[in-house]
Amino acid sequence: MRFLSGLGDIGVLDIDLVSIQYPTPLGHVCNDFAKWNNGNHQRALSSRLIHNEVWDKNPLSTMKHNTKHPMILAGLLGTALVSSTQAATVLTGSGLANNVDLPSDFASFEAGTPNIGLTWSATGGAWQAYNGWPTGGEVFQMDSAATGDVYSVVFTPDSGFNVVLSSLDINIWAGGNDFDIDWSVVGASSGSLGSGTANALDGQVTGLNFGDLTGSGSEQITMTLTIGSTAGTASYLAMDNLSFDQVAAVPEPSSALLAAAGLGALAMRRRRQ
Numbered sequence: 001m002r003f004l005s006g007l008g009d010i011g012v013l014d015i016d017l018v019s020i021q022y023p024t025p026l027g028h029v030c031n032d033f034a035k036w037n038n039g040n041h042q043r044a045l046s047s048r049l050i051h052n053e054v055w056d057k058n059p060l061s062t063m064k065h066n067t068k069h070p071m072i073l074a075g076l077l078g079t080a081l082v083s084s085t086q087a088a089t090v091l092t093g094s095g096l097a098n099n100v101d102l103p104s105d106f107a108s109f110e111a112g113t114p115n116i117g118l119t120w121s122a123t124g125g126a127w128q129a130y131n132g133w134p135t136g137g138e139v140f141q142m143d144s145a146a147t148g149d150v151y152s153v154v155f156t157p158d159s160g161f162n163v164v165l166s167s168l169d170i171n172i173w174a175g176g177n178d179f180d181i182d183w184s185v186v187g188a189s190s191g192s193l194g195s196g197t198a199n200a201l202d203g204q205v206t207g208l209n210f211g212d213l214t215g216s217g218s219e220q221i222t223m224t225l226t227i228g229s230t231a232g233t234a235s236y237l238a239m240d241n242l243s244f245d246q247v248a249a250v251p252e253p254s255s256a257l258l259a260a261a262g263l264g265a266l267a268m269r270r271r272r273q
Contacts, residue, residue, distance in 0.1 A: 088166065088245040089113045093138025096129035102140065113246045115158040124149035130238060135205050136171040139238035145179070147231045151239075155221040157246060163221040164245040165193075167209045174203035176236025180228030185213045188220040197228065200237075218249050 089112040094102055108117040120127045122142070130141040142151050155163040165185055172179060184195040193213040200206040215221045225239070 088164075088243055089116075091140075091242040092240060093131070094129040094140065095138070098128075098130050098132075099141070099143070100129045102127040102129060113244060115161040116163055116244070116246050117156045119154040119156065120152070121154075122149065122151045125151065125234075127151060133171055133238055133240075134173060135203065136169065136238060136240040139171055139240045140242070141235065142225070142227075142237045142239060144234045145227050145231065145237045146234055147227050147229055149227045151225045153223045153242070155215075155223070155244060157215070157218050157220075157249075159218050160249050161218060161246045162215045162249050164215075164247055165210045165213045165221060165223060166243040166245065167207065168242045169240040170198055170200040170206040170208060171238040171240050172200055172202055172204060172206075172232060173236040173238075175233070177202050177232030178230055179232050179237055180230040182226040182228050183208060184222075184224045184226075185210060186222045186224070187215045188222075190216055190219060193221070199230075202232065205240075212245075214247065216249070 089107070089110045091107050094100075094106060096102070102120050104120050105118060106120055109115070124146060125142055125144040128141040128143045129138070131138050133139040133141075142149075145151075155165070157163050170179070170181060179200045181198045181200060182195070183198060185193045187193055193215070194210060198206055198208050213221075227237075
């Protein structure tokens with residue numbers, strides 16, 4: 001069974017322009033923040049442009065129809081940070097029979113994260129399905145877990161999207177004793193995004209919150225759980241509630257657009273003098 005929670009078909013477009021510094025000698029700073037929510041039809045914009053001009057309109061129509069500063073607007077639009085948020089995927093089990101190995105591509109391209117493929121792998125043990133776990137119901141059993149065994153999930157986004165890794169739970173069957181689990185999250189190009197050690201206690205659920213670790217440039221993200229020196233009874237360990245999301249990758253602003261913004265601002269200043 002998989003539980004998908006989130007915003008449904010509500011689309012969110014965030015435009016966030018923060019502290020864009022035009023080149024000296026202008027010495028002007030433009031701070032602009034716009035938020036557009038299509039699903040709720042809510043619109044908000046607070047802008048402070050050169051010469052303290054303030055807009056309070058639909059951000060997209062404002063940028064389209066304001067003709068006083070066309071070059072400035074073109075530069076701002078080109079350097080906007082745009083992201084699209086979708087519902088997170090929370091995996092709470094597989095629906096497979098007990099002790100069946102998970103397919104390596106299990107939960108790829110789910111409804112909440114349609115642009116992320118998953119690859120499950122393990123060395124020394126195996127990812128398996130299990131139903132009726134005392135502290136979690138359906139879980140992902142980390143079968144034959146022993147010191148040094150490595151359990152991994154690789155998240156591969158489509159081009160134009162980034163992975164956001166949020167959290168998971170570690171479940172130990174009562175009587176399985178404690179486990180120390182060394183975790184890491186690594187981006188294929190970014191390198192280490194986070195790491196640490198989870199001290200999971202016998203018969204309890206231990207939450208591991210990654211704090212929304214996010215990849216960049218559509219890179220693969222690899223989450224690794226390595227069994228530490230404290231290892232309880234093999235097959236008494238499981239993972240549950242793996243939560244992740246996707247966001248649109250943010251392209252780097254091109255030097256040409258930044259130059260256009262500066263030249264446009266300079267031209268407007270000279271014309272006013």
